[in-house]
Amino acid sequence: MHTMPNSIQSSESxxxxxxxxxxxxxxxxxxxxWHAAVRDISFTLRRNETxxxxxxxxxxxxxxxLSVLDLVPSQNGRIEAEQIxxxxxxxxxxxxxxxxxxxxxxxxxxxQEPMTALNPVLSVGHQVAEALLYHRDMNKEEANRAxxxxxxQVKIPSASSRFKEYPHQFSGGMRQRVxxxxxxxxxxxxxxxxxxxxxxxxxxxSQILALLGELKRDTxxxxxxxxxxxxxVASIADRVAVMYAGNIVExxxxxxxxxxxxxxxxxxxxxxxxxxxxxxxxxxxxxxxVPPISRMPDGCRFAARCDLARPIxxxxxxxxxxxxxxxxxxxxxxxxxxxxxxxxxxRANG
Amino acid sequence: xxxxxxxxENIKKFFHVKxxxxxxKTMTVRAVDGVSFEVKRGRSxxxxxxxxxxxxxxxRALLRLVEPDSGSVTFDGQDVLSTNAxxxxxxxxxxxxxxxxxxxxxxxxxxxxxxxxxxxxVHGLADKRQAHERVLKLLDEVGLPPDAANRFPHEFSGGQxxxxxxxxxxxxxPELIVADEPVSALDVSIQAQILLLLRELQxxxxxxxxxxxxxxxxxxxxxQDMAVMYLxxxxxxxxxxxxxxxxxxxxxxxxxxxxPVPDPRQSRKFLHxxxxxxxxxxxxxxxxxxPRCPYAADICKKVSPDWxxxxxxxxxxxxLFDTGNTGPDYPxx
Ligand SMILES: Nc1ncnc2c1ncn2[C@@H]1O[C@H](COP(=O)(O)OP(=O)(O)OP(=O)(O)O)[C@@H](O)[C@H]1O
Ligand SMILES: Nc1ncnc2c1ncn2[C@@H]1O[C@H](COP(=O)(O)OP(=O)(O)OP(=O)(O)O)[C@@H](O)[C@H]1O
Ligand code: SF4
Ligand SMILES: [Mg+2]
Ligand SMILES: [Mg+2]
Numbered sequence: 001m002h003t004m005p006n007s008i009q010s011s012e013s014x015x016x017x018x019x020x021x022x023x024x025x026x027x028x029x030x031x032x033x034w035h036a037a038v039r040d041i042s043f044t045l046r047r048n049e050t051x052x053x054x055x056x057x058x059x060x061x062x063x064x065x066l067s068v069l070d071l072v073p074s075q076n077g078r079i080e081a082e083q084i085x086x087x088x089x090x091x092x093x094x095x096x097x098x099x100x101x102x103x104x105x106x107x108x109x110x111x112q113e114p115m116t117a118l119n120p121v122l123s124v125g126h127q128v129a130e131a132l133l134y135h136r137d138m139n140k141e142e143a144n145r146a147x148x149x150x151x152x153q154v155k156i157p158s159a160s161s162r163f164k165e166y167p168h169q170f171s172g173g174m175r176q177r178v179x180x181x182x183x184x185x186x187x188x189x190x191x192x193x194x195x196x197x198x199x200x201x202x203x204x205x206s207q208i209l210a211l212l213g214e215l216k217r218d219t220x221x222x223x224x225x226x227x228x229x230x231x232x233v234a235s236i237a238d239r240v241a242v243m244y245a246g247n248i249v250e251x252x253x254x255x256x257x258x259x260x261x262x263x264x265x266x267x268x269x270x271x272x273x274x275x276x277x278x279x280x281x282x283x284x285x286x287x288x289x290v291p292p293i294s295r296m297p298d299g300c301r302f303a304a305r306c307d308l309a310r311p312i313x314x315x316x317x318x319x320x321x322x323x324x325x326x327x328x329x330x331x332x333x334x335x336x337x338x339x340x341x342x343x344x345x346x347r348a349n350g
Numbered sequence: 351x352x353x354x355x356x357x358x359e360n361i362k363k364f365f366h367v368k369x370x371x372x373x374x375k376t377m378t379v380r381a382v383d384g385v386s387f388e389v390k391r392g393r394s395x396x397x398x399x400x401x402x403x404x405x406x407x408x409x410r411a412l413l414r415l416v417e418p419d420s421g422s423v424t425f426d427g428q429d430v431l432s433t434n435a436x437x438x439x440x441x442x443x444x445x446x447x448x449x450x451x452x453x454x455x456x457x458x459x460x461x462x463x464x465x466x467x468x469x470x471x472v473h474g475l476a477d478k479r480q481a482h483e484r485v486l487k488l489l490d491e492v493g494l495p496p497d498a499a500n501r502f503p504h505e506f507s508g509g510q511x512x513x514x515x516x517x518x519x520x521x522x523x524p525e526l527i528v529a530d531e532p533v534s535a536l537d538v539s540i541q542a543q544i545l546l547l548l549r550e551l552q553x554x555x556x557x558x559x560x561x562x563x564x565x566x567x568x569x570x571x572x573x574q575d576m577a578v579m580y581l582x583x584x585x586x587x588x589x590x591x592x593x594x595x596x597x598x599x600x601x602x603x604x605x606x607x608x609x610p611v612p613d614p615r616q617s618r619k620f621l622h623x624x625x626x627x628x629x630x631x632x633x634x635x636x637x638x639x640x641p642r643c644p645y646a647a648d649i650c651k652k653v654s655p656d657w658x659x660x661x662x663x664x665x666x667x668x669x670l671f672d673t674g675n676t677g678p679d680y681p682x683x
Binding site for chain 1: 400401507509537538539540541545546564565566567570571572591594605606609610611614615616623625642
């Protein structure tokens, strides 16, 4: 068992950690002012682990992934962090050339809509082979052969006869397989998958999730899986970070998160899902909505929608804290975290 | 038992599209291919199925927003498809639709108040002052502040826009609402707000719903009866708890087990259903589902299965239920 909580554990003390993000803050300039879309989040990713980032629209999931790869648009975006340590190397301050080497080679990304990431006028096989030529030391013939193997590996049926087909001749699920093949081309250490199954039908989603699970097991890679669907989280994640309004509000092993959702937001979210596997008498709805990033309140950003909120919640921002000593389950909440509230409130008022 | 408000019989709607390159050929999309079901007064009937299976086309066809090719629609005893234009207008008051994205159906330059007043005036249901009062009451009913009437659609969040879409459907006092994926674009916390609102309104107005969704959890929560569609046809109908507890059609079974549930102990196993969703342009022979069906026999490739009414409540279209067969032997969940 790991006894150190996620946010304290570091890559220096633990070689099992492949990615160690500390105090990442990504901001955008809106009407002349900078606003944080992701605010001082810290998390680690272990080798061969699937970490799910889950949360509702606009909470900062995509921005987090884009920040790791330094892909936030620089005209109006800004990334700050204590460190983004990958395999013992800080990605912050790398040159664009060095970053390009990392992207696609060591860390690759898959998006929700594969059509936008694929070139419509090049054959599918050609595009996978290109990725190989670009990242691996191969000649054309070798690349073609390896591309076909990859298409087989992602289970494109009769891949050899479909090698020369174009993206529009593929269904959404098959295109997503092609994207996965391209992401795998350089045998990355990490795949960042941003809602890769959200646009797909459930039976196809189930196939893609199974495929990603298998590939992870066979290649030893790690996966950051972004989704807003807690059902998908339950089926693929080892560990889960729940995001709300730019913060990680809870992080835990998947079993622990679902058995003991602790942050009031996580808890409310779980109770707002109508389930297909059992009758739901009534749904719990969370009143109100997420504030826009240009109008974030002080203190805990969930306070205005939270049943448990106390005066301190609107003043001070709670940090991630173990739910009890020695636990890897952490929560950022004044009421649910392991805090001495009376002392803190006295100090805040004194 | 509640009485039948809406009866759909053998509805068909085909589209003729030009596809192919370099020589485009005219092909037939069998979007809705002989569909029948009934909706009881005050109840919600769920229509589920994967993308392109014909749910929206069916929903529109039964309101004659697209004209069906054949079949019949009976609403409260009245034959909808043979109704003339002026009577149809009166009927439209009683049958309304809500869309997935209400934004696309709202005029961006019109204030919400004006957009809601309009149908009341058009249908001659109120004078200006009454209409205005009624709109304020409606806004309150769907949980929007009165000043919403003076604002424009873009000033609202997705959830608020869906409330506006609901208010608009309610203005004319309908008895039946076709809701086409009304919560699919919303975050779960907002989705829950809208589902609760719809349920409340259903009770207070004794509304019936045809509720289209691809989310089984949403349908299980909101509806009492459902039909599962596959490539233009209904493969199974019945009351909700029974279909979920004991699906009859192999496709229903697979759909159920592929739907992710928020419980890691249950979801670890993935269902291995092979193949993609085929196209409605060129559907597979016989039972449309046979290329993906783990139970397919020879006859499934050749002959389209008949409808088997299993009991008073349930029916299925699958050869496993032909005379002498007892249905598939599913592993227990
Ligand atoms: N290029 C940008 N310029 C300005 N604001 C941005 C930009 N990209 C993202 N944002 C803002 O940052 C916040 C987080 O966005 P992000 O895309 O990470 O959300 P998300 O969690 O991925 O949501 P979704 O589930 O909708 O994809 C949002 O408020 C968004 O509007
Ligand atoms: N106006 C049209 N012209 C041509 N084909 C159409 C038209 N409308 C729908 N179709 C086709 O009919 C079939 C059924 O479409 P429909 O929109 O009813 O499906 P759906 O079940 O609502 O799908 P989704 O879940 O994606 O909304 C599809 O193959 C679609 O491409
Ligand atoms: S008819 Fe045959 S192919 Fe179709 S679902 Fe039943 S068993 Fe499967
Ligand atoms: Mg996103
Ligand atoms: Mg539709």
